[in-house]
Amino acid sequence: MRAKLLLLVSVTFATACKPPAPAEQLDSALSWIGTAEMAGAAWVRHTTPDTYTRQTLELSHETLAQISNDLLKSPPTNADTAALNSVLTRSRGRIARMAALIAAKNAPDFARELDSLRVDHKIAKQSFNSIESKQ
Amino acid sequence: MEWKVELLLGTKICDVDGEDVGRIEELRVQRGDKACLVEAYLVGASALIERLSAWTLIRPIKAFLGTRKLYTIYQVPWEDMDLSDPHHPRLRVAKRDLRHAK
């Protein structure tokens, strides 16, 4: 718990002292959605321990929350803020549910959430790419 | 009088006319049975290279750069060095009378 809190603090600190460009933020968001997806896929194949997977999903969730916060504060120009917000919120919710499903050892539901997350990942990628190409 | 050898290193030397000669970099000594006698002081930039035993590294670089400048290295016999003030050692002779060490 403390480790994560401190990591969060350091991430906050890092983001506080140097505001990254929106394009970097978008890449970072995609990176963490990808991380959650990869960790989830590994867990579905029974290759990673429960605790590690849950913690990694929680870490993705928290970092994504931080990134979306920053993104909404200073949204990239030419961006559909509402669409951006909706895809980020949706993936975040899925990741949080996945973390909870691990605790409940509910593999079938977990797999379904993971599939939806994959779809969201693709959508997010497309919309982010179009934002970046417009800039 | 007692002086510290290690603090003497790098001290600037002036000749009898006050002209700048270089820095003391090395002491050449003769080991006797009882005592260790200081024979000469090596002064100048090349004396530092001598002390670092770095000629094998410096010479090719010098040749590569094509510098023909002869770096100074004077061998000052002990009689010619006035160490009564260790912070400002002076030569008892003029710079032009100094011998270049090989």
Next chain:
Amino acid sequence: MKKVMEITLGIVTAVGGFLEMGSVATAAQAGAAFGYDLLWAILLGTLCLIFLVEMSGRFSAVSKHTIVDGMRERFGFPFFAIVLIGITVVLFIVLVAELAGIGLSVQILTGIGFPWWAIPVSLAVWFLMWKGTFSLIENGVSVLGLVTICFIVAAVKLHPDWGSAAHGLLPTFPGDQKAKYGFIAVSILGASVSPHLMYFYCSGAIEDKWDESYIPINRVIAGLGMTFGGVLSMGVLIAAALAFRPNGIDVQTFEQTALLMTTALPKWGFFLFAASMLFACLGAALETSLAIAYFFAQGFGWNWSENLAPSKNARFAFTYTVIILLAAVPLLLGIDPFQVTMMSMALTSATLPLAIVPFLFLMNDPIYLGKYRNGWLSNSVVAIVILISFVLAVISIPLEIIGG
């Protein structure tokens, strides 16, 4: 026969001890962010390391001095003091990164956060130093480190496109993210050309009582051992390029890195990663703290040997005890281990001239080495790589800090 054994053991040690927190973190980040593009940095760093390790072994075998002995004797106390401070600071940060690596490996296995492991981990490292002998540290831990070969297996199983990988061995100019590219390149160079390896290796040659007959053995060990080690690093980079890049994952944490082999080796990938990092970082933590203690002891002329009881070389034992305990403090404060690792590797690059330039002087010294002194090839390879890493470091570290 004895020589064959010695060579085998030496290579095993070199391979098992090659990877550490820094090389894995930098290679994984490079692969994830730039694909194969940064393979050249590993190649260049490894090439330089081969020369440096060969040189330090030869220096010890011929002169019966360690590098630090020579540095103090030739350049005097004032210069030695400057190098001592610089190297100690950098090695200390590296040690913090290695201890964090051990802690994080245990964290992903147990789920208990790494700050909780700071004290147990540093005590364990200290205990191995306190009780262990040099050969236990050198051979025992390195044999365990052989598990890192799994990175190559993982890379091969992901079916890399060898042609484009070969392209990566030649430096390319980055399209975008130039600052990041430069910073990772510098960190890779720092992680490959780790000076602590030189200090550790040449002290080992003294502890093992090498003489001139060891020069050919030394050459084989340095050449083959470091080459295999470099291939391990490349394995990490290639695996990261294939596992992370398609998912758009930019590796920023250890938790992400842990997923490196979950696709290539589904059954064991995760646990192999944890075990690899555990042993690799343990070995590196021991080597780094020994290197710091050697630096002090040799520079000041104290008694030193990892084979003696601590009270027989009290100041030596005291130095590593203090250093290891101090290194636990930043971990307790919960530093970001990944950032510390990247920074420590970049700083290593920046301080390379401080460690290597005096060493080059020593390697050309006819008094120490006689006819065994360096040829122009060794001199130029090392000088050029050091110059490249220094220039890159001076440009890219400020850019990274400002936030390029």
Next chain:
Amino acid sequence: MDLVRDVLDKKLIDRENCPMGRVDGLVMHVGERSQPTITHIEIGGTTPWMRLHPAIARLAARLARMWGPKRGEPVKIPWSRVMTVGKDIKLDVRAKDTGALDWEIWIARHIIERIPGGGHEEEE
């Protein structure tokens, strides 16, 4: 023989090959008209720090008075004790009697021996 290259900063070992520090300083006697001679080798104390800066030497002296074996003065070995000058410098002394190992012994007794498994410094 070149004093700085061949003697200064070299490692010192005693009669029994026990390391006893490095040549941190050399004392030279300079007469009015007589040839200067090297009289002593200095080990430890403020001598090495003086080579960096006098202020650092003062700080080192103050710290040494607060902590440790309370030995402020550097160890002085007369030049006549020098046996051989080679890879190391061999002295015709017993390291423990000179005071050069005061810190080593102090740390062994006060710190290392109190930690389990540290062993004992006196054992031969």
